[in-house]
Amino acid sequence: MTARIEPIKKSRLSEHVGNILLQMxxxxxxxxxxxxxxxxxxxxxxxxxxxxxxEALKIMEKTGYLESRVGVGGGTFVREITLDTIIDPFAEFLESEDNMVMEMLDFRLIIETEFARIAAVQRTTDDLNAISASLDLMQLDIAAGGIGLVGDNGFHEAVARATHNNVFEKMLLMSKSLLNKTRETTLRLKNQPKSSLADHRAIYQAIKEGDGDKAASLMHQHICKARENARISLRKAAALSEGKQLENS
Amino acid sequence: MTARIEPIKKSRLSEHVGNILLQMxxxxxxxxxxxxxxxxxxxxxxxxxxxxxxEALKIMEKTGYLESRVGVGGGTFVREITLDTIIDPFAEFLESEDNMVMEMLDFRLIIETEFARIAAVQRTTDDLNAISASLDLMQLDIAAGGIGLVGDNGFHEAVARATHNNVFEKMLLMSKSLLNKTRETTLRLKNQPKSSLADHRAIYQAIKEGDGDKAASLMHQHICKARENARISLRKAAALSEGKQLENS
DNA sequence: GTACTTTCAAAGGTTCTACCTTTTAAAGGT
DNA sequence: ACCTTTAAAAGGTAGAACCTTTGAAAGTAC
Known part of the structure; x- marks a missing residue:
């Protein structure tokens, strides 16, 4: 009988430690x-x-399970695992996709349309107030010469929240932060904030009335506009950078 | 003039190193x-x-960017990063989130319905073949007494791929692996795989015909069924564990 | 007594050095 | 020509020393 080959435990110590802590x-x-x-x-x-x-702790920290603080009263603490823990790395992963911006806008078109529909059914009075507040915020900013970006974002978030589905809300936040990271902010600068605000008001009304189909349809149109604006801006940007390249050659 | 306070670079060294490598x-x-x-x-x-x-390397290794081998010819190597690398570590945890599973299913309901609609318009012949192949796969497995899970998953992925939108595909994969790793597999055991396969065939036909509305509507019904089955199973599981608790008290 | 200042200690962060283990290829012996 | 030994490279582990951060306790000035 040839010597039995033990499966060996060649795993690294830090991994082992990590696994035990994780199990605990x-x-x-x-x-x-x-x-x-x-x-x-x-x-x-x-x-x-x-x-x-x-090494084990560092990994678990990066992964989101732990958190460490230095100084007195510092130490290593167990953290609450949330959807964010997974969404953040996922978002980074998506960032490397080529057509990410446009594709993500298509994605938003899908989800926000349905969010509006669901919000119209699920919304509470508090939700309505939150949405309404974002409208006021946007109006004030526009009146002051701004583009109402904060209120704009707030509106879409409030609608997502009104679905009372955490996953929905997180997905919206993720797509938003991904777009912001690139250049959506600049893309939106040239929009007509007033027109956007009017859209919001109409959607708000539909949600208030509990008319899901109407809310969905309006939101769909609204996002379509934004998407088209983005498409145009991206084309411009592409043309510009191409022009520069020709210039250089 | 009081001393200007530098913003300091309090970040940890290993993080800094990691960021540089990541950027590279x-x-x-x-x-x-x-x-x-x-x-x-x-x-x-x-x-x-x-x-x-x-520490930096270890983190990047765990995150899936790197891989290290010992010995001569060993070293640290750059890996192709995949979605699974990101999601795997968390899947187990999120399962325990109470509403996560149902909320995620609601999310799938939304996106897959629209994916089907878009796929009906965008699909190429290759896409149709891929979808069709998943049907055959499922049928074979069922005929052999299985539940056709692989073909089932393949179907939904193929439809998502047929949209030719990477973000869509990645979103589906994410939600799928979050659910799959938990108990979707067991949840499905009691379903009628044949009924599911019939749904798939109908959806496939609609996509083939380029009828987006029909495809969307059928997919919607299909996912709704799955969602209802999941709801029932979750209730059963909850009742069961409650029963156990009562037993213990 | 109150309020400010100093000191101290705990905990993580960093560094250094030494050594272990794995693994392969080359050197060398049979 | 084949097998065995060995050397070297690369990651893995150990442990001690030192740095930095930070809050609380002790001390000091008013």
Whole structure:
């Protein structure tokens, strides 16, 4: 009989440590808010070097399970896992996609249309007030010569919130932050804020009346406009950069 | 004049290193398959200790950007990043979020309905073939006594792909893996795979005919069924665990 | 007694150095 | 020609020392 080959546990120490800690968190040995032992203590308990502990902790920190603070009262703390924990890296991943901006706008077209429809049914009085507040905010900013961007964003967020579905809200926030990171802000500068505000008001009315189809249809048109503006701006930008290249050659 | 307070660069060294490396990968300085300099070289180049380098590398490894092998010919290599790398670590956790599963299903209901509509317009012959292939796959599996899960998933992915919008596809994959990893698989066990396959066939026909409204409507019904099944299963599970608790008290 | 200042200690962050383990290719022996 | 040994490269681990941050306690001035 040839020597049995052990499956070996060639895994790295830090991984092992990480897995154990993760399991402890899953088993509620440590719950969100709890403080873990200090790195030095952990090193002693696990009988490994502090470096291994640190590597495990660092990974878990980056992954969102832990949080560490220095100084007195500092230490390593267990964090609440939320959808954001996953959405953030996902967003980064999407950022590398080529046509991301336009495709994301198409995505928004889909989801926001339906959000409006659902919001019209699910909205509470508080939701209506929140939406209404965003309208006022936008109007004030426009009156002051601004473009009402904050109110604009606030409107779309308030509508998403009115669906009372966390996933919906998070998805909207993700797509928004992705677009903001690129250049949506600048793309929107040339829009007619007043026209946009008028759209918002109409959508608000439909939601208030509980008319889902109408709200959806209006939101659809509204986003379509924004998308077309973006498309034009992107074309301009593309043409411009192409012109520059020709200039250079 | 009181001393100007510098904004300070309080970020951790390892983070800084990680960001630079990440940027280099994003800028294609290093592309998948490339080997990074050894830890010792990196430490020298960045003028930081090897430990800091290692922490950065470890994080990037866990995040899926890098891979390291020991021994001669070993080293740190750039990896192709995939969605799974991002989502896997969290799937288990989000499952425990109470409303997440149902909310995510609502999300799928929205996006897949529209995906079907768009796919009906944008699909190429290749797309049709891909969708058709998933139908065959599912049928074969069912005939063999399986539940056709692979073909089922393949169908929805193929439809998303037929929209020719990367963001759409990625969104579907994300929501799918978040659900799949938990208990969607078990939830489906009691369904009628045949009924599901029939739905798929009808949707396929609509897409083939280029009838967006019909495709959307059929997909909507299809996902609604799945959602209802999930709702029932979740209720059962909840009742069961409640029963257990009562038993214990 | 109150309020400001100093000091101290805990905890994470960084560095250094030494050594271990894995792995492959080249050198060398049979 | 084939097998064995060995050397070197690269990541993995260990442990000690030192830095930085930060809040609280001790001390001091008013």
């Amino acid at each position: 968190i899953k088993d509620k040995v440590y719950i969100p808010g709890d403080q873990l032992p200090s790195e030095r203590e952990l090193a002693e308990q696990f009988q490994v070097s502090r470096a291994s502990i640190r | 990968i994003k800028d294609k300085v290093y592309i998948p398959g490339d080997q990074l300099p050894s830890e010792r070289e990196l430490a020298e180049q960045f003028q930081v200790s090897r430990a800091s380098i290692r």
